[in-house]
């Protein structure tokens with residue numbers, strides 16, 4: 001699954017960073033609201049172009065994403 005990067009367009013939730021990355025299926029609708037705080041977000045260009053679907057959770061740690069937390073099935077968010 002590709003990783004998409006979003007950023008808050010207005011208020012940022014207390015536990016959120018201004019921008020975050022999230023796994024979504026290609027077929028999923030783009031998020032319009034932050035899944036954590038519910039404030040509006042917009043999609044920004046992913047820094048992982050191509051091959052992102054090969055990133056297994058175990059690879060995330062190797063790549064330095066040790067601060068990612070699993071929030072939901074198939075969904076990872078940086079702490």
Ligand SMILES: [Zn+2]
Nearest residue numbers: 013016034037
């Ligand atoms: Zn948020």
